[in-house]
Amino acid sequence: MKIKSKENICQELVFKHVYNTHNKDLNNYLYYKYGGQYNPNDKVQEAFIQLWNNCKKVTLTKAKAFLFKVANNLMLNEIKHQKVVLKYQQINHKQHNYETPEFILEKDQYLECYKKALEKLSKEQRVAFLLNKVEEKKHSEIADMLGVTKKVVEYRIYSAFKILKTELENFSIK
Template identity: 55%
Template structure:
């Protein structure tokens, strides 16, 4: 026991000795088991860094086992990560839609009309309406932001909705189907 306290891994001499003794065999082990593709030299270096970070916890007699276990786990984690990346790359986004070209064109035209109708609203109504419908903020929070009462916010949102409905006779139909695109 007194010998291990004397030869602590945190001492530079002891650590250097462990490095020179195990670095080549650790590199070779990683290279033979996992190949050059996963860069065994980096994992070997990282394992020694982990040993240095945990030098007070690992006795010199367990250094070899610690290094091989940590380096092997790093390689396995790298393999898992590469599998996830590969799976993500292989999934292709949906490039088609079930909507007809006419519907898509009508939706774009309606969106333009909607933007024009929004721009015709008075600034206070437009801001209040968009905070309520697009940002989905509660009326109480909008009132605090704008420095008005909640009833004023309710009134502005209501009046903006009336004006938009009057301007756009198809507003209800599209609003019910695609609120995220409209607001």
């Protein structure tokens, strides 16, 4: 098909001819220049969309230059964007701590007291208590895991609470 240089790109057949003529060359140009990591095929498609949107302004003789310029600019914009993303990822995002030093000290002291109180529990009490309060297991599940009855588990947890309550008398336990 022979296209005259004065024909309008907005005509479907003319645009199709421009697309078929320059699509592969433009894709190869972007791929060879920038590699496949920035999706050159997507940029080629975007360039043709921009050509279609500006078909009344672009003549047939300038279509190739328009496509290559637009596609190259799209690729450069993508590279700039990826640099910004990379720079943002490298920034150490500081976590702000609004807790007072006194609160942090009290929390650390409580944690130490709690650990010491847990050490005073028997192994059976500690296991039953931690499975119930930390792992959020039900009494029947704990009984199945330990191979004891539900009543034994309830007693172990109750006695663990009793010991913890006396050891941590300054703290409220729920």
